[in-house]
Amino acid sequence: MSLIITDECINCDVCEPECPNEAISQGDEIYVIDPSKCTECVGHFDEPQCQQVCPVDCIPLDPNHKETEEQLMEKYLVLTGQL
Numbered sequence: 001m002s003l004i005i006t007d008e009c010i011n012c013d014v015c016e017p018e019c020p021n022e023a024i025s026q027g028d029e030i031y032v033i034d035p036s037k038c039t040e041c042v043g044h045f046d047e048p049q050c051q052q053v054c055p056v057d058c059i060p061l062d063p064n065h066k067e068t069e070e071q072l073m074e075k076y077l078v079l080t081g082q083l
């Protein structure tokens with residue numbers, strides 16, 4: 001499951017450099033996460049790094065992008081050129 005940034009985002013820019021998959025970018029109004037690149041940080045860290053640093057706690061899991069742990073690990077391997 002990828003994460004999603006809600007409209008509570010205050011555009012503080014703290015999360016973007018923390019993402020190991022470069023999945024976060026500035027959108028039209030708030031920051032956005034590319035679900036094809038977000039692995040919940042699986043493969044890189046134990047916890048989603050963006051959630052750890054967001055000062056307003058506005059990055060929940062996105063129920064529209066459900067994935068298993070195995071799918072997230074496979075995505076990580078593809079993104080890092082190991083598959």
Ligand code: SF4
Pocket residue numbers: 003018019020021022023024033037038039040041042048049050051
């Ligand atoms: S959970 Fe990890 S991979 Fe997904 S957007 Fe946040 S920092 Fe990036």
Ligand code: SF4
Pocket residue numbers: 005008009010011012013014015016031053054055056057058059
């Ligand atoms: S850390 Fe939170 S508030 Fe700051 S840009 Fe990212 S999602 Fe928005």
